[in-house]
Amino acid sequence: MTEMVYGAVRVQTGEPILPRWWRTVDKWTLSCIVALFGVGLLLGFAASPPLAGRNGLNAFYYVQRQAFFGGMAIMAALVVSMMSPQLIRRYAVLGFAGALVSLMLLPFLGTDFGKGAVRWYSLGFASFQPSEFLKPMYIVTAAWLMAAGQELNGPPGKLISFLLTCFIVILLAFQPDFGQAALVLFAWGTMYFVAGAPMLLLTGIAGLVTLGGIFSYHNSEHFARRINGFLSPDVDPRTQLGYATNAIREGGFFGVGVGEGEVKWSLPDAHTDFIIAVAAEEYGLILVWAIIALYALVVVRSLVRLVKERDPFIRLAGTGLACSFGVQAMINMGVAVRLLPAKGMTLPFVSYGGSSLIAMGIAVGMLLAFTRKRPQGQIGELLRGRGRL
Amino acid sequence: MIRTPLRPLARILEARSKGENPDSIERENLRLRHEQMRDKARVRAEGRLLVMGVMFFCGFMMVGTRMALLASTEPEEPQATVRAAQIISQRADIVDRKGRILATNMETNHLYAHPHEMVDPVQAAKELVKIFPDLKEERLLKDFTSKRKFLWIRKQLSPEQVQAVHDIGEPGLNFGPRETRIYPNGHIASHILGGASFGREGVASAEVVGVAGVEKVFDEFLRDPANGSQPLQLSLDLTVQAATEQVLAGGMMLMNAKGAAGVVMDIKTGELISLVSLPDFDPNNRPVPLTKGSASDSPLFNRSVQGLYELGSTFKLFAASQALELGLVTPDTMLDTRGPLHWGRFRIRDFHNYGAQLSVTQTIVKSSNIGTARLAILIGPERQQEYLRSLGLLDVPPVEILESSGAKPLVPKKWSELSSLTISYGHGLSVSPVHLAGAYASVLNGGTRVRPTLLKQSGPQHGERIVSERTSAQVRSMLRKVVTDGTASFGDVPGYQVAGKTGTADKPKPTGGYYKDKVITTFASVFPASDPKYVVIVTLDEPEDRMGPEPRRTAGWTAVPVAAELIGRIAPLLGMRPEVEPAALGEVTLAAH
Numbered sequence: 001m002t003e004m005v006y007g008a009v010r011v012q013t014g015e016p017i018l019p020r021w022w023r024t025v026d027k028w029t030l031s032c033i034v035a036l037f038g039v040g041l042l043l044g045f046a047a048s049p050p051l052a053g054r055n056g057l058n059a060f061y062y063v064q065r066q067a068f069f070g071g072m073a074i075m076a077a078l079v080v081s082m083m084s085p086q087l088i089r090r091y092a093v094l095g096f097a098g099a100l101v102s103l104m105l106l107p108f109l110g111t112d113f114g115k116g117a118v119r120w121y122s123l124g125f126a127s128f129q130p131s132e133f134l135k136p137m138y139i140v141t142a143a144w145l146m147a148a149g150q151e152l153n154g155p156p157g158k159l160i161s162f163l164l165t166c167f168i169v170i171l172l173a174f175q176p177d178f179g180q181a182a183l184v185l186f187a188w189g190t191m192y193f194v195a196g197a198p199m200l201l202l203t204g205i206a207g208l209v210t211l212g213g214i215f216s217y218h219n220s221e222h223f224a225r226r227i228n229g230f231l232s233p234d235v236d237p238r239t240q241l242g243y244a245t246n247a248i249r250e251g252g253f254f255g256v257g258v259g260e261g262e263v264k265w266s267l268p269d270a271h272t273d274f275i276i277a278v279a280a281e282e283y284g285l286i287l288v289w290a291i292i293a294l295y296a297l298v299v300v301r302s303l304v305r306l307v308k309e310r311d312p313f314i315r316l317a318g319t320g321l322a323c324s325f326g327v328q329a330m331i332n333m334g335v336a337v338r339l340l341p342a343k344g345m346t347l348p349f350v351s352y353g354g355s356s357l358i359a360m361g362i363a364v365g366m367l368l369a370f371t372r373k374r375p376q377g378q379i380g381e382l383l384r385g386r387g388r389l
Numbered sequence: 390m391i392r393t394p395l396r397p398l399a400r401i402l403e404a405r406s407k408g409e410n411p412d413s414i415e416r417e418n419l420r421l422r423h424e425q426m427r428d429k430a431r432v433r434a435e436g437r438l439l440v441m442g443v444m445f446f447c448g449f450m451m452v453g454t455r456m457a458l459l460a461s462t463e464p465e466e467p468q469a470t471v472r473a474a475q476i477i478s479q480r481a482d483i484v485d486r487k488g489r490i491l492a493t494n495m496e497t498n499h500l501y502a503h504p505h506e507m508v509d510p511v512q513a514a515k516e517l518v519k520i521f522p523d524l525k526e527e528r529l530l531k532d533f534t535s536k537r538k539f540l541w542i543r544k545q546l547s548p549e550q551v552q553a554v555h556d557i558g559e560p561g562l563n564f565g566p567r568e569t570r571i572y573p574n575g576h577i578a579s580h581i582l583g584g585a586s587f588g589r590e591g592v593a594s595a596e597v598v599g600v601a602g603v604e605k606v607f608d609e610f611l612r613d614p615a616n617g618s619q620p621l622q623l624s625l626d627l628t629v630q631a632a633t634e635q636v637l638a639g640g641m642m643l644m645n646a647k648g649a650a651g652v653v654m655d656i657k658t659g660e661l662i663s664l665v666s667l668p669d670f671d672p673n674n675r676p677v678p679l680t681k682g683s684a685s686d687s688p689l690f691n692r693s694v695q696g697l698y699e700l701g702s703t704f705k706l707f708a709a710s711q712a713l714e715l716g717l718v719t720p721d722t723m724l725d726t727r728g729p730l731h732w733g734r735f736r737i738r739d740f741h742n743y744g745a746q747l748s749v750t751q752t753i754v755k756s757s758n759i760g761t762a763r764l765a766i767l768i769g770p771e772r773q774q775e776y777l778r779s780l781g782l783l784d785v786p787p788v789e790i791l792e793s794s795g796a797k798p799l800v801p802k803k804w805s806e807l808s809s810l811t812i813s814y815g816h817g818l819s820v821s822p823v824h825l826a827g828a829y830a831s832v833l834n835g836g837t838r839v840r841p842t843l844l845k846q847s848g849p850q851h852g853e854r855i856v857s858e859r860t861s862a863q864v865r866s867m868l869r870k871v872v873t874d875g876t877a878s879f880g881d882v883p884g885y886q887v888a889g890k891t892g893t894a895d896k897p898k899p900t901g902g903y904y905k906d907k908v909i910t911t912f913a914s915v916f917p918a919s920d921p922k923y924v925v926i927v928t929l930d931e932p933e934d935r936m937g938p939e940p941r942r943t944a945g946w947t948a949v950p951v952a953a954e955l956i957g958r959i960a961p962l963l964g965m966r967p968e969v970e971p972a973a974l975g976e977v978t979l980a981a982h
Contacts, residue, residue: 028406072508101812150426150430151423151428152419152422152423152426190441193437193441194434194437194438194441196433196434196437197428245459246457248456248460249458249459249460249462252460252461253460253461268754280456285456285457285460288453288456288460289453289456289457292449292452292453292456293449296445296449296450298447299442299445299446299449300442302392303438303439303441303442304438304439304442305436307435307438307439307442310431312427312430312434314436315431315438319438319441323441323445326445326449327445327447327811330445330448330449330452333452333456334452334455337452337455337456337459338455339451339452339455364405372598388860
């Protein structure tokens with residue numbers, strides 16, 4: 001009672017933010033993300049000087065930018081990971097509304113940078129791709145809707161989130177950006193799967209996706225060309241894919257040596273979509289396996305931690321984020337090894353790209369926040385004889 | 390969907406009756422149900438999350454494995470791959486019977502530009518115009534500075550030109566290798582080889598496809614990499630082919646003919662040693678087909694295969710050999726040759742009046758239409774048709790060039806008795822010289838069917854029997870007599886025992902009827918008569934020997950001397966030794982004194 005006087009020192013109730021964060025955050029995932037960022041910088045030193053040379057810039061211009069944006073991304077990840085899930089949800093839903101509006105305004109205000117698809121806003125010093133930011137915000141929003149749908153007397157969250165997804169997918173497909181559209185659809189699919197999709201419906205959706213693919217194949221030349229390139233048995237060694245495949249072969253197990261690679265000179269997308277080829281050529285299979293292990297660790301660890309999660313919203317949002325992160329990496333590398341048709345998709349945290357890095361930072365921050373240790377009422381559950389762990 | 394009631398009605402009613410507040414019961418129920426539902430969802434989600442974790446793990450494993458597989462294979466140099474494919478896709482050579490090259494490939498390059506890779510477009514345009522004066526500098530500069538990413542500059546550069554363009558040192562100028570078909574012998578054997586051109590074209594390579602001749606017929610064989618660029622060996626002999634072309638060209642000029650065809654064929658194997666049609670062309674630079682006029686006036690027209698002509702009296706051999714084979718006559722049977730021979734309203738005349746009667750041999754030697762028609766009456770149309778068919782005179786020739794498929798003999802619509810009479814002396818049935826060569830070989834080689842071929846054979850064709858050895862020998866001696874004391878007296882080449890039959894046929898008018906002053910003359914011959922080795926057919930289109938007081942057009946004055954010159958030239962090339970005759974020996978002895 002002696003403290004209850006005017007001007008007394010405020011006593012903090014509960015644990016301070018940083019120690020609690022450090023105690024509860026998944027340190028493995030965090031280290032993996034930092035390691036991936038480091039690998040990205042390392043490969044940037046190898047892959048980007050030719051591009052800088054072509055654009056008449058200082059040889060390490062892109063590395064500097066990568067370091068700057070990457071630093072910001074890590075900061076963003078840390079800050080976001082310290083937020084509470086409710087706070088994240090609140091900001092994410094607001095951010096989602098903003099990103100959706102900017103996505104819809106793209107056809108009027110955006111630029112295509114001569115690449116044939118209007119995906120960017122030009123901010124002068126950097127470009128900004130709304131769909132990159134939209135994705136994590138969308139995942140959180142959709143997870144919120146779905147979780148709400150699981151409550152008794154709740155809104156039909158699954159249906160609303162599905163309609164929302166369709167709307168975004170159509171917007172993206174009109175840019176055209178089939179890669180992002182597919183990612184959004186995939187993220188929704190994983191969340192729906194975890195939220196308890198009936199098996200029959202899952203099969204139906206798989207069929208619909210196939211049909212959609214066939215439809216795009218017949219109606220979009222852009223899409224058909226890429227698929228044809230993949231289906232043709234022999235890869236023309238002068239395409240990006242041909243160079244990438246060759247680079248991987250050239251590298252072998254231990255690589256041709258730092259700075260000795262050739263592929264970065266011939267590939268226009270060596271620093272983004274095909275950075276794994278540069279890694280394979282210069283550092284060999286060892287580094288590629290390390291990168292794959294890092295991604296696998298992030299995804300699998302996050303998913304396993306989410307298994308213990310009791311809160312449906314956190315579980316769904318975490319699932320969506322982890323899966324979209326993992327699948328983006330998998331698609332990027334799958335393309336380079338010709339497991340998948342050519343699709344421009346960046347390697348999260350490793351590829352060069354300002355807005356994509358920061359968006360990824362936010363997404364990973366959310367993932368870290370959602371996979372933090374939380375009291376899950378395990379003992380109570382066990383006492384009542386329910387629950388699995 | 391059946392809705393489960395939120396209110397456990399029984400308990401609420403009970404509570405109401407006790408006067409308690411039912412709301413707490415309802416809330417409790419709701420909470421329990423909610424917990425139940427969440428538990429169920431969580432258990433399901435746990436399982437599904439684990440499934441996804443495993444799937445992701447497997448996916449990453451797959452990428453890693455695939456990476457390892459790729460990394461453990463040898464790299465292919467992009468440049469090298471294209472080159473290697475180029476060599477495999479190379480079209481096989483075509484060689485003659487002795488392995489001499491008739492068609493081969495040369496590597497040329499197409500020049501193209503990547504304007505966005507250019508360092509100095511102004512200089513590049515200036516230098517290019519120096520190398521290729523036909524290019525326009527302004528035009529090039531405009532292209533090089535435009536937004537275009539790719540443009541062809543010039544096709545088929547020689548190695549020297551390629552080097553000159555390399556020396557400009559412009560990285561934006563690139564070469565697409567092109568295998569170009571070349572025919573090192575120029576116009577020799579042009580009709581047989583046909584020609585080739587580019588099929589599907591990419592930047593790095595292009596298909597070379599045959600457009601005519603053997604190039605077209607054997608296109609798949611020549612392009613098939615499985616053959617390991619093994620050449621296609623033809624039956625032609627380059628030297629004989631060249632000599633034939635030369636002699637025929639000379640003969641065509643002397644006889645003022647507008648075209649000539651020549652066939653030299655091995656009488657046992659059916660191998661075409663030379664097959665000539667004049668005028669010819671250079672397959673390296675194939676002329677475009679005529680757009681107007683008759684296709685037969687184009688140098689592309691192969692008279693020896695495509696040219697279907699009524700070959701006149703050369704057909705008399707078939708009537709005579711068939712009549713002998715059927716036992717209807719002997720060489721000495723006398724035939725009534727009083728003319729004209731009336732058949733309905735039609736009258737058959739001879740070139741000269743040969744008197745009342747001629748033996749079968751004399752009929753051939755003097756070339757009597759009436760005598761031959763008498764043989765045809767004895768044979769009858771059905772047997773004649775069957776016989777001519779067995780000689781291959783009614784079907785397309787089996788020669789392996791594209792053009793032979795169109796050389797279907799022109800037969801009368803109705804094979805009447807009258808048709809059979811006129812066909813017996815070579816009118817009313819149009820065949821090509823190569824048809825005639827095949828039929829002559831079949832009758833005169835001892836009597837077995839020979840099919841002309843352009844591919845080198847390993848041995849004689851043992852075709853079905855057409856006539857007996859005896860008949861064959863009998864008609865051979867008749868044909869020998871044609872040369873020694875008949876219509877083909879200019880055809881005797883000392884030491885080679887030429888035996889043959891002349892044929893002079895009026896050319897049919899396109900409007901119907903026959904020209905009076907336009908003929909096709911043919912000399913169909915074999916040599917040596919005692920044991921024939923080769924068939925030689927020489928056909929001249931509209932010849933006219935103007936050396937005498939009035940123009941002479943018969944085969945004896947036109948085709949025969951040319952054929953004799955030809956045999957004299959090619960027999961030594963074919964390795965035949967002249968038989969020295971006793972009379973000649975006497976002269977030698979005399980001269981020695």
